[in-house]
Amino acid sequence: MTDFSAEQKRYLEGMAAGMAVMKSVAGAGPGPAAQPAPSGPDALHLVAQDKVLAGGQKLADQEKWKRAEHPLDAYARLKIDADAGKAPNPQDNFRWRYHGLFWVAPAQTSYMARLRIPNGILNHWQFAGVADLAEKFGGGYVHVTTRANLQIREIAPESAAPFLEGLSDLGLTARGAGADNIRNVTGSPTAGIDPQELIDARPLARAWHFHILNDRSLIGLPRKFNVSFDGGGRIPALEETNDIGFQAVEVLDGAAVPAGIWMRLALGGISGHRDLARDTGVVVKPADCTAVADAIVRVFIAEADRTNRAKSRLKYVLDRLGFEAFLAEVEAVLGRRLDRVEATQVAPRPPIDRMGHLGVHPQRQAGRVHVGVVVPVGRLSVDQVRGLATIARDLGDGDVRLTVWQNLIMSGVATERAGEVERRLADLGLSAQPTSIRAGLVACTGMTGCKFANAHTKEHALTIADRVEARLALDVPVNIHLTGCPNSCAQHYIGDIGLIGVKVLVGDDGDTVEGYDIVVGGGFAENAAIGRVLWTGVRADAAADHVEALLRAYLAGRGGPAETFQQ
Ligand code: SF4
Secondary structure (H helix, E strand, C coil): CCCCCHHHHHHHHHHHHHHHHHHHHHCCCCCCCCCCCCCCCCHHHHHHHHHHHHCCCCCCHHHHHHHHCCHHHHHHHHHHHHHCCCCCCHHHHHHHHCCCEEECCCCCCCEEEECECHHHEEEHHHHHHHHHHHHHHCCCEEEECCCCCEEEEEECHHHHHHHHHHHHHCCCECCCCCCCCECCCEECCCCCCCCCCCCCCHHHHHHHHHHHHCCHHHCCCCCCECEEEECCCCCCCCHHHCCEEEEEEEECCCCCCCCEEEEEEEECCEHHHCECCEEEEEEECHHHHHHHHHHHHHHHHHHCCCCCHHHCCHHHHHHHHCHHHHHHHHHHHHCCCCEECCHHHECCCCCCCCCCCCEEEECCCCCEEEEEEECHHHEEEHHHHHHHHHHHHHHCCCEEEECCCCCEEEEEEEHHHHHHHHHHHHHCCCECCCCCCHHHEEECCHHHCCCCCCCCHHHHHHHHHHHHHHHCCCCCCCCEEEECCCCCCCCHHHCCEEEEEEEEECCCCCCEEEEEEEEECCECHHHCECCEEEEEEEEHHHHHHHHHHHHHHHHHHCCCCCCCCCC
């Protein structure tokens, strides 16, 4: 009947028993008539929804839509409508997102498709195949996203299903890439090739990716959910911005667990809500990460708010219960205690290299380098994608590694052929040599393709970069993140400088223009911090002036290049 473990069944039975008590107390109150406790892989969700109804509260619309028809069961019906060229209604737009498709009208009257690429790594023929699909069914270009993923836009309704099925032919999927699901699993982009990493996190990210995809009870959560695995290498995975962040650490002698490499557990990251994941003190054996993450998600399913979408992320469960009570529930699902260590019993994370994702760098494998390619604001034409795939095939190990900085890395290049890679990149109009600005220039889709956007983020990001590069000589990397709305897809709060799109009133008649609130002092990895708002309501045509002024003030006021923007 179910695929739950014995511990999970006990937990579910406990919740169902509690539910029966609530129903007997409620009698003929506002909740539905008593029903047998739900069972099967959707039971956790149904029990949680029933609890809301029994309490006389209203489910959020999305919860009602999930209850009316499970989105995974809607594919055939959605496909028939799409084949007929029909735009989806709001409910079906939500359901399509379980399959990775987003109807993005009015910004564009078409679908955007978001893939799933565990650890952001795919091989050259998959990358070239995505270009073919983007050309045949989409707008002829590809976006690299801030979850080390790919998005294809301008997919007509009748091309929706052929696109998804073409992905399957490539051994790729978009399932669960949108809506209330566990999003693309990120990890260290140089996993397995990084000279300083503590662990190759690729198997952990892949194990979790396939675990999610093959367990229906983990599809359709109260809200979206992010998980990341950082192997302790030179390039961070930004795990602190995830609901669950696993970070490889070296536990020292004298701790309550054997010394060695463990995965430190941080919980509750959601930078758009101004919170980074906090260390729980828990360390997990690498082989146990999937089981622990599974238990955490099941507690989230049971405890999260199903009435208010703004408060339904893990952070708010942790705020309400407290970390220790939440972890006690996780332990109940797991059926065992989690291991804990003191912060002083863990060696500091090895240092990061903020420019390490771009340019030529030696691998841990002798005679091999990886080459990081600058992808301006994450956009590539299909010809560039095919060209990059060919370089990876001919001169690399065949892998293409996408980064959360919207760039990509080709690995396994023979040291003596790095120059050839760079020449071939130039032929494609690309480069491996970043400027201090473009290495950390991140922009969400913006008004060109997102209905939530208040500004043309990608276009403004390039204007800012052109302006600053022409007028300032920066000798340190500075992250500038532009995000179009509070959804924070470009994580403006962790940029040295963050810009969040707003509508700016001009004159007295209610007219508005594109603009930004400007945030400073955010950071990541060892400098992890949430930025603070410095200016509000800056017109977009003045944004470059403000960024330039900030950078000039930094250069004039710092003690030297070692002094970061935050300091
Ligand atoms: Fe759209 Fe807002 Fe996300 Fe930008 S941050 S892509 S505007 S939802």
